[in-house]
Amino acid sequence: xxxxxxxxxxEFTKLLIECGGVYEVQSDxxxxxxxxxxxxxxxxAKDAKPLAIFHEGASTYENVKWLNPFKESLGGSKERDWxxxxxxxxxxxxxxxxxxxxxxxxxxxxxxSYGSFALMAKIHDKVDExxxxxxxxxxxxxxxxxxxxxxxxxxxxxxxxxxxxxxDAFPKFRKKSWEVFQLIFQEIFGSDDLSEYKYRAKIxxxxxxxxxxxxxxxxxxxxxxxAKDFLGKDLHEAELNAHFExxxxxxxxxxxxxxxxxxxxxxxxxxxxxxAAPAPYSVMxxxxxxxxxxxxxxxxxxxxxxxxxxxMSSYGGxxxxxxxxxxxxxxxxxxxxxxxxxxxxxxGQPVR
Numbered sequence: 001x002x003x004x005x006x007x008x009x010x011e012f013t014k015l016l017i018e019c020g021g022v023y024e025v026q027s028d029x030x031x032x033x034x035x036x037x038x039x040x041x042x043x044x045a046k047d048a049k050p051l052a053i054f055h056e057g058a059s060t061y062e063n064v065k066w067l068n069p070f071k072e073s074l075g076g077s078k079e080r081d082w083x084x085x086x087x088x089x090x091x092x093x094x095x096x097x098x099x100x101x102x103x104x105x106x107x108x109x110x111x112x113s114y115g116s117f118a119l120m121a122k123i124h125d126k127v128d129e130x131x132x133x134x135x136x137x138x139x140x141x142x143x144x145x146x147x148x149x150x151x152x153x154x155x156x157x158x159x160x161x162x163x164x165x166x167x168d169a170f171p172k173f174r175k176k177s178w179e180v181f182q183l184i185f186q187e188i189f190g191s192d193d194l195s196e197y198k199y200r201a202k203i204x205x206x207x208x209x210x211x212x213x214x215x216x217x218x219x220x221x222x223x224x225x226x227a228k229d230f231l232g233k234d235l236h237e238a239e240l241n242a243h244f245e246x247x248x249x250x251x252x253x254x255x256x257x258x259x260x261x262x263x264x265x266x267x268x269x270x271x272x273x274x275x276a277a278p279a280p281y282s283v284m285x286x287x288x289x290x291x292x293x294x295x296x297x298x299x300x301x302x303x304x305x306x307x308x309x310x311x312m313s314s315y316g317g318x319x320x321x322x323x324x325x326x327x328x329x330x331x332x333x334x335x336x337x338x339x340x341x342x343x344x345x346x347x348g349q350p351v352r
Contacts, residue, residue, distance in 0.1 A: 002242050004249030006056035012243035012250065013053050013069055015236055016213075017083070019220060020090045029053040030064065042078050051079055054254060068257055070250045072206050084212055091157070091219035092140035094227055094235070099143075099184045100135050101230045103127050119187050126176045134170075134177045142166055143185070144194065146215050148208055155211035157197035157219055161185055188226055194219075206251045217244050 002008050014025045023040065024032045029052040031040040039050040042065040052064040060066075067079040106120055106127035142160045149156070160166040161182060167173070186192055199214035201207035217240045224237035243250075 002246050004246050004253060006253070008243070008246075009070070009250050009253055010053055010055055012240075013067070015240055015243070016069075016087055017053075019235055019240075020086070020093055021233070023086070025053065029055055029058075040082065042082065044078065051082060054257060068254050070206060070209055070247065070253070071255055071257070072209055073258075084209075087216045088146040088212060089140060091146075091216060091223060092142075092144035094220070094223045095143045095185070095188065096135065096138065096140045098188060098223070098226045098230050099181060100132065102184050103131050103135060103180065105230075107132065119184070122183060123180050126180050130174075131177050131180060134173050135181065137170065138166075138181075144219065146212055146219075148212055150208070153201040153207040153211060155199050155201075155208075155215045157194035157215050159185070159192075159194055162192050189222070203248050203251060205255070206247075209251070210247060213244060213247065217241060 010029075017023050017025055017031060022034055024034050026032055030050045031052070032038065033040060041048045042051050049063055049065045051067055052058075052062070054066040054068040058066060065079050067083055068077075069080060069083045072080075102119065102123070106123050107129060109124070144157060144159055146155055146157050148154070167178060182192065197215050197218050199211050199218070201211040201214075203210045217237070220235050221237040221241060224235040227233045227235050
């Protein structure tokens with residue numbers, strides 16, 4: 001089991017932030033957007049400061065906004081909003097790029113690099129270049145989103161891919177395109193829904209944190225082999241699961257720390273962390289990613305999972321149109337208005 005300490009909590013936070021390949025944690029604990037080369041900024045009124053991971057010895061004299069992701073507080077936090085929107089978006093993003101890559105390989109008649117012969121046989125006579133453009137138009141959160149039911153303390157993954165509402169929103173999409181998207185989705189997840197990915201929180205001090213992370217890591221774990229097989233990317237799912245097993249310890253590690261957010265003032269962090277009792281918590285509602293989500297079913301208390309969404313640009317060399325939420329997908333703008341036409345995309349792949 002992983003030891004809970006100042007180093008491992010930063011390692012876990014770093015793994016989560018960097019999982020999608022867009023963001024990179026720097027040596028000073030700030031977070032860079034690899035597409036723009038700029039730091040992630042948190043904006044409050046006219047004040048904008050870089051986001052940085054809270055760590056042992058952190059000082060409030062530094063001109064940053066501290067991210068303490070494993071503590072829930074009454075006041076809410078734009079720092080945590082940014083973090084958990086990112087976490088909930090990763091799986092949809094990866095799903096989108098796996099679908100894109102499979103279609104691209106089908107168009108190129110390329111099926112010799114991985115064990116996908118049966119799938120290619122189902123789609124090879126349907127895929128075309130137009131379909132690549134169509135999948136680019138779908139937001140990742142239409143493919144996979146994570147919703148949280150505050151009352152029940154349950155997080156659940158959902159998809160809009162099979163909904164009439166999504167199809168009506170893209171009336172020019174061809175019938176065969178929807179068929180291919182759905183077929184690949186079913187091949188990936190083994191179903192046309194994501195009802196398996198549901199989790200009721202057990203840690204009373206951080207229910208939203210635990211439930212969302214449980215579902216997000218379950219999805220990432222399931223997508224890990226597909227990302228490695230089709231995209232050649234390691235999602236570090238084993239490490240993420242090992243860290244999740246000690247989440248309660250992480251929740252206590254910095255429970256004493258009051259870091260900057262919308263309603264609280266910063267205090268200087270002592271150099272040694274006391275294991276104080278966790279602070280009171282509240283949870284923030286999750287906004288629908290596409291339309292209005294269906295009522296949240298209640299998971300049994302024993303519900304567990306075995307095994308989110310950013311409109312991105314490039315994953316494993318896949319070119320996707322650049323959109324605003326690639327750069328800062330959750331409303332905190334860190335875009336460079338003078339961004340050149342070519343940027344570095346996910347995992348350093350070129351984007352055009």
